[in-house]
Amino acid sequence: MAYYNRLRDQLRNETPLPEELSWESMQAGIYDKMGQKKKKRRMLIWWLLPIFIGGGIGMFLYFGEVENTNLPVEIDKQNKIIASPISKPSADNSKENIAGHQSTNTSEIDSQSTENKTEANTNQPIVSKVSKRSKNTVILASDQSKSFANQIQQTEQTPILKTDQINISSNPIDIVATENKIANQGYSDLMNPYAPKPYFMIEPLTLLFNNDLNTLFSRTITMPEVSATLPAQNKKSEYFGSMDLMVNTGISFWNIGKPATLQLNSELHKALISEKELPGFSMAIRHDISINKSFFVTSMIDYQRLYSIFSYDGIKTAPKQVDDIIISIHDNLISGEKTYVRGTASVNENVTRKLQHRNEMVRSSFSLLPGLQHNVRNWAFKVNAGPTIGLFTTGKGKTLWNDEVVTYDGDLPQYNNSIKIGFTSSALVKYYVSKRWFLHSSVLYQKYLTNHSADPTQIIKPSLWNISAGVGYSF
Amino acid sequence: MYKSCAPYIFTIVKNYFCYDDDRKDALQEVFAQIFLSIQQFDDTKGSFKSWASKLTVYQCIAILRKKDKLQINYSLEVVDDVEETALDAIEKLSVNDLELMLKNMPDGYRTIFLLSVIDEYSHKEIGDMLGITAETSRSQLFRAIKWIKNNILNKPNMLQYGLL
Numbered sequence: 001m002a003y004y005n006r007l008r009d010q011l012r013n014e015t016p017l018p019e020e021l022s023w024e025s026m027q028a029g030i031y032d033k034m035g036q037k038k039k040k041r042r043m044l045i046w047w048l049l050p051i052f053i054g055g056g057i058g059m060f061l062y063f064g065e066v067e068n069t070n071l072p073v074e075i076d077k078q079n080k081i082i083a084s085p086i087s088k089p090s091a092d093n094s095k096e097n098i099a100g101h102q103s104t105n106t107s108e109i110d111s112q113s114t115e116n117k118t119e120a121n122t123n124q125p126i127v128s129k130v131s132k133r134s135k136n137t138v139i140l141a142s143d144q145s146k147s148f149a150n151q152i153q154q155t156e157q158t159p160i161l162k163t164d165q166i167n168i169s170s171n172p173i174d175i176v177a178t179e180n181k182i183a184n185q186g187y188s189d190l191m192n193p194y195a196p197k198p199y200f201m202i203e204p205l206t207l208l209f210n211n212d213l214n215t216l217f218s219r220t221i222t223m224p225e226v227s228a229t230l231p232a233q234n235k236k237s238e239y240f241g242s243m244d245l246m247v248n249t250g251i252s253f254w255n256i257g258k259p260a261t262l263q264l265n266s267e268l269h270k271a272l273i274s275e276k277e278l279p280g281f282s283m284a285i286r287h288d289i290s291i292n293k294s295f296f297v298t299s300m301i302d303y304q305r306l307y308s309i310f311s312y313d314g315i316k317t318a319p320k321q322v323d324d325i326i327i328s329i330h331d332n333l334i335s336g337e338k339t340y341v342r343g344t345a346s347v348n349e350n351v352t353r354k355l356q357h358r359n360e361m362v363r364s365s366f367s368l369l370p371g372l373q374h375n376v377r378n379w380a381f382k383v384n385a386g387p388t389i390g391l392f393t394t395g396k397g398k399t400l401w402n403d404e405v406v407t408y409d410g411d412l413p414q415y416n417n418s419i420k421i422g423f424t425s426s427a428l429v430k431y432y433v434s435k436r437w438f439l440h441s442s443v444l445y446q447k448y449l450t451n452h453s454a455d456p457t458q459i460i461k462p463s464l465w466n467i468s469a470g471v472g473y474s475f
Numbered sequence: 476m477y478k479s480c481a482p483y484i485f486t487i488v489k490n491y492f493c494y495d496d497d498r499k500d501a502l503q504e505v506f507a508q509i510f511l512s513i514q515q516f517d518d519t520k521g522s523f524k525s526w527a528s529k530l531t532v533y534q535c536i537a538i539l540r541k542k543d544k545l546q547i548n549y550s551l552e553v554v555d556d557v558e559e560t561a562l563d564a565i566e567k568l569s570v571n572d573l574e575l576m577l578k579n580m581p582d583g584y585r586t587i588f589l590l591s592v593i594d595e596y597s598h599k600e601i602g603d604m605l606g607i608t609a610e611t612s613r614s615q616l617f618r619a620i621k622w623i624k625n626n627i628l629n630k631p632n633m634l635q636y637g638l639l
Contacts (some may be wrong), residue, residue: 014480023477
């Protein structure tokens with residue numbers, strides 16, 4: 001090892017810096033690299049930002065909506081529960097309560113009811129606890145010496161919702177009545193009618209569980225008596241048939257669906273024709289009907305007003321017949337008389353034309369779009385896709401038709417009369433500003449699959465991107 | 476700070492890079508990183524010199540990685556027994572020769588050799604730095620030593636005449 005120590009010493013032996021590595025010659029490079037590194041950090045933040053946002057949304061969705069179906073039920077009679085109360089309801093807590101409540105299916109209700117009766121006879125309080133993470137329900141039996149009523153009375157030291165109006169007793173019937181009262185009073189700040197609704201607002205109790213405060217994930221304690229007496233929620237009936245009616249307007253970026261430029265190079269017609277799309281606007285009436293919590297169907301009628309610039313720059317040669325023109329002159333050299341012979345002649349006329357015209361197209365379509373939706377509090381996210389059928393297309397402008405620049409006002413000469421079928425997909429987000437009214441914004445893509453062209457040698461399949469916003473009402 | 480630290484940091488940098496341009500570039504990178512990270516230095520955890528040297532090593536590895544010069548051959552070789560023996564064999568070289576030899580070593584081998592033998596990082600630490608397992612690090616060191624034996628011990632004249 002002495003050998004390597006010597007080697008180490010030798011390699012680590014400080015030597016004077018070469019001249020080219022002096023501070024004066026290095027500082028510019030160092031500052032430059034510092035700038036690059038800072039830029040990289042900033043870029044990293046911009047990359048991380050959407051990841052964090054996405055992760056946040058994912059966690060929010062995961063933890064925000066817990067569906068505890070068929071939860072395993074365990075009974076632990078050894079752990080002591082000291083219940084302490086409860087404050088004003090919050091959205092999170094409400095959601096947890098919902099989770100706990102909705103998780104109880106009919107069979108569980110029955111079994112819990114039976115247990116409750118048993119426990120009530122032995123004067124043992126039962127409190128159910130819902131852990132969001134584990135999605136497990138644990139029914140804990142508390143200290144034998146403490147009755148459920150006693151615990152509740154303890155909780156009354158801090159107001160439970162509007163405790164001046166609500167008097168909670170140990171009687172399960174009273175508890176249910178209380179709960180219904182709370183539910184009727186609508187203490188939900190969840191404005192989205194499709195979002196899970198709180199049915200009762202028994203607040204999460206803070207558990208002292210093995211001297212450990214189980215409040216990290218806001219574990220909720222609900223009372224099985226309450227759950228047992230409430231009707232099981234039928235999610236399908238809750239969502240089925242609920243409707244949204246929306247109107248929106250937005251900006252559209254469309255594609256004519258044919259080559260942007262056309263060059264004619266025939267003997268009689270040389271021209272460069274182009275049609276460039278301009279942004280347009282659109283309006284739509286959209287009706288969404290929910291099938292269940294996740295699925296819905298949209299029927300939508302949209303109205304689009306789209307613009308384009310038509311350009312023509314060409315020379316057209318056309319033979320022209322001219323009547324009553326002098327076609328020959330007979331000159332009598334002896335008499336000096338001149339005779340003019342008139343007749344009809346054909347001449348080539350070159351017409352040079354250069355024009356630009358703003359065309360306007362109006363079209364309407366009907367779409368039927370099944371999709372998926374997700375409701376979180378007063379937000380809802382929807383994506384859907386489906387077929388579209390064109391209802392009408394009219395326009396006003398100029399176009400090249402049959403080798404001529406023609407003016408049209410009404411039907412587009414270059415479009416055929418067949419049914420126009422396409423495909424539409426959209427993503428929508430809506431935000432409830434009140435219980436029924438909401439604002440929404442959407443991105444839509446529409447692509448026609450059938451050929452619009454009246455000329456069978458040409459293919460016209462327009463497409464369109466649309467960004468819009470509007471208001472809606474939930475029924 | 477540059478004037479006081481640069482000589483020491485340069486001794487580390489010059490072992491990892493053979494060419495002057497690379498060394499200069501690396502030195503700039505290291506000081507840029509030091510200036511940017513100086514707030515993270517905690518004098519209760521150690522001296523500035525050790526913090527700076529660690530940062531220098533990490534930065535050198537990052538540069539080598541960026542330049543794709545760290546070619547790690549992932550092979551499963553059991554080298555526990557032979558490592559000590561192989562290191563002993565190198566001791567036949569003079570220290571000056573070994574220093575000269577390091578300049579000619581492939582970057583991957585030299586990096587592992589420096590990290591393990593000179594900077595005295597454990598194979599686990601090396602593995603963490605290079606994103607490899609401790610076993611691979613050990614294997615790489617064995618290969619580096621083997622390279623020295625093959626290229627130096629068996630060809631002493633080449634080293635002597637600077638042909639290697």
